[in-house]
Amino acid sequence: xxxxxxxxxxxxxxxxxxxxANSDSTELVQVFSRDISKVSHLVPADMVTDDFGTxxxxxxxxxxxxxxxxxxxxQKLTFTGKLVAHTSGSLSPxxxxxxxxxxxxxxxxxxxxxxxxxxxxxxxxxxxESSSDYQTLEAVGRSISDAVFNIDSKQRKAxxxxxxxxxxxxxxxxxxxxxxxxxxNMPFDILKPLIAETAxxxxxxxxxxxxxxxxKRNDKKTIEAHLxxxxxxxxxxxxxxxxxxxxxxxxxx
Amino acid sequence: xxxxxxxxxxxxxxxxxxxxANSDSTELVQVFSRDISKVSHLVPADMVTDDFGTxxxxxxxxxxxxxxxxxxxxQKLTFTGKLVAHTSGSLSPxxxxxxxxxxxxxxxxxxxxxxxxxxxxxxxxxxxESSSDYQTLEAVGRSISDAVFNIDSKQRKAxxxxxxxxxxxxxxxxxxxxxxxxxxNMPFDILKPLIAETAxxxxxxxxxxxxxxxxKRNDKKTIEAHLxxxxxxxxxxxxxxxxxxxxxxxxxx
Numbered sequence: 370x371x372x373x374x375x376x377x378x379x380x381x382x383x384x385x386x387x388x389x390a391n392s393d394s395t396e397l398v399q400v401f402s403r404d405i406s407k408v409s410h411l412v413p414a415d416m417v418t419d420d421f422g423t424x425x426x427x428x429x430x431x432x433x434x435x436x437x438x439x440x441x442x443x444q445k446l447t448f449t450g451k452l453v454a455h456t457s458g459s460l461s462p463x464x465x466x467x468x469x470x471x472x473x474x475x476x477x478x479x480x481x482x483x484x485x486x487x488x489x490x491x492x493x494x495x496x497x498e499s500s501s502d503y504q505t506l507e508a509v510g511r512s513i514s515d516a517v518f519n520i521d522s523k524q525r526k527a528x529x530x531x532x533x534x535x536x537x538x539x540x541x542x543x544x545x546x547x548x549x550x551x552x553x554n555m556p557f558d559i560l561k562p563l564i565a566e567t568a569x570x571x572x573x574x575x576x577x578x579x580x581x582x583x584x585k586r587n588d589k590k591t592i593e594a595h596l597x598x599x600x601x602x603x604x605x606x607x608x609x610x611x612x613x614x615x616x617x618x619x620x621x622x
Numbered sequence: 623x624x625x626x627x628x629x630x631x632x633x634x635x636x637x638x639x640x641x642x643a644n645s646d647s648t649e650l651v652q653v654f655s656r657d658i659s660k661v662s663h664l665v666p667a668d669m670v671t672d673d674f675g676t677x678x679x680x681x682x683x684x685x686x687x688x689x690x691x692x693x694x695x696x697q698k699l700t701f702t703g704k705l706v707a708h709t710s711g712s713l714s715p716x717x718x719x720x721x722x723x724x725x726x727x728x729x730x731x732x733x734x735x736x737x738x739x740x741x742x743x744x745x746x747x748x749x750x751e752s753s754s755d756y757q758t759l760e761a762v763g764r765s766i767s768d769a770v771f772n773i774d775s776k777q778r779k780a781x782x783x784x785x786x787x788x789x790x791x792x793x794x795x796x797x798x799x800x801x802x803x804x805x806x807n808m809p810f811d812i813l814k815p816l817i818a819e820t821a822x823x824x825x826x827x828x829x830x831x832x833x834x835x836x837x838k839r840n841d842k843k844t845i846e847a848h849l850x851x852x853x854x855x856x857x858x859x860x861x862x863x864x865x866x867x868x869x870x871x872x873x874x875x
Contacts, residue, residue, distance in 0.1 A: 492812045549780050569821075
């Protein structure tokens with residue numbers, strides 16, 4: 370059985386720890402956390418260390434820390450020649466110290482602390498420097514997910530940006546919608562079925578086919594009325610720019 | 623039992639027809655459609671008319687046509703003093719001919735032709751000119767939905783704009799994300815769990831609490847790297863504007 374060690378105790382690390390703890394085909398041998406209490410609800414205390422010098426032998430060490438800390442953490446590892454992966458969407462394997470074999474295991478999801486997710490549905494994007502390392506990574510990926518992808522650094526960088534649009538910016542659209550509701554004494558609940566169905570639609574239709582609304586119809590009267598209504602300059606700019614972008618897309622079809 | 627007639631055969635009209643046809647507490651008495659074949663899969667042929675002069679007696683006539691046609695259709699009704707509602711998110715009841723009692727029944731959802739929805743979960747926003755008319759509307763609304771809201775024209779206008787952000791602009795974010803994936807030889811499927819979870823998160827968390835990503839963290843290094851990557855000027859402008867908006871929101875907290 371492949372032996373895995375997780376280094377880190379943040380949001381992504383915790384979800385990975387719990388995914389590996391529930392996997393029958395990978396053995397989680399150890400967790401490194403400077404603050405042992407952060408992972409004590411996930412693994413027995415004797416599986417946790419806060420000392421790089423006591424890291425046990427494993428087939429794969431996964432460094433799941435903030436982007437800025439990855440390089441430094443990889444330098445602190447006292448061993449060499451082993452397989453070490455980070456979990457960042459933005460960075461290449463090269464940020465890891467070259468004394469070990471470098472790889473990436475990037476789970477593409479928005480993780481919320483204490484909100485369980487079904488890890489088996491989460492796409493896990495893998496990159497390794499050799500095909501034998503890729504095989505190890507793939508076995509590990511498949512032990513926690515049914516959606517394993519071979520994604521190189523160039524693709525992963527693009528994917529991370531796509532995810533910013535699909536998640537961060539989408540959530541910001543919800544935020545503006547929520548603010549407009551609140552300012553008009555309407556509960557955000559009124560929009561929740563619409564939000565759910567909007568996400569649901571693109572499971573079956575392409576986003577181009579799913580697009581509706583005044584911009585899609587180039588309904589200038591409604592667009593003008595909406596712009597008149599939006600007195601907040603930032604919202605008005607966002608409405609204008611996205612409307613124009615949808616109209617331009619329509620012209621390309 | 624309250625008797626309802628639907629005038630129209632478009633997307634929203636068809637979903638309403640099927641919701642009323644399945645309701646035990648409202649009687650769908652007739653459907654007006656210029657093209658009878660558009661609704662023949664939903665109701666028996668003898669329930670459909672294309673002649674305003676033959677509209678049967680009902681407690682509520684629902685005009686579900688495009689915004690631009692509502693006023694004209696309401697003028698073509700040959701009776702007076704009856705309760706007539708439109709289904710537009712943008713317009714006040716006043717666009718309806720004043721010879722009848724005016725109202726609005728606005729189902730807030732993105733309807734896809736031939737894709738069934740659970741109408742009982744769809745918020746139905748009601749407005750009437752008198753409390754007795756509101757009671758009729760409310761009985762009709764509750765016969766098809768568990769989420770009935772009293773929403774006046776000012777609120778409904780705001781709600782429609784909020785829906786543009788929550789649905790139209792959100793879908794456009796998916797579209798850009800899809801394009802970025804395609805340009806880098808990655809399937810859109812890789813983003814679908816993220817899209818589903820992004821929508822799912824705001825069922826429990828406020829959009830402010832659900833916000834993550836480089837803009838939320840004001841992670842200038844990642845933001846700069848993404849802007850460098852985005853060579854398409856429109857995408858770059860959208861990325862910049864939405865990132866700044868998320869950063870500004872963070873400062874207000």
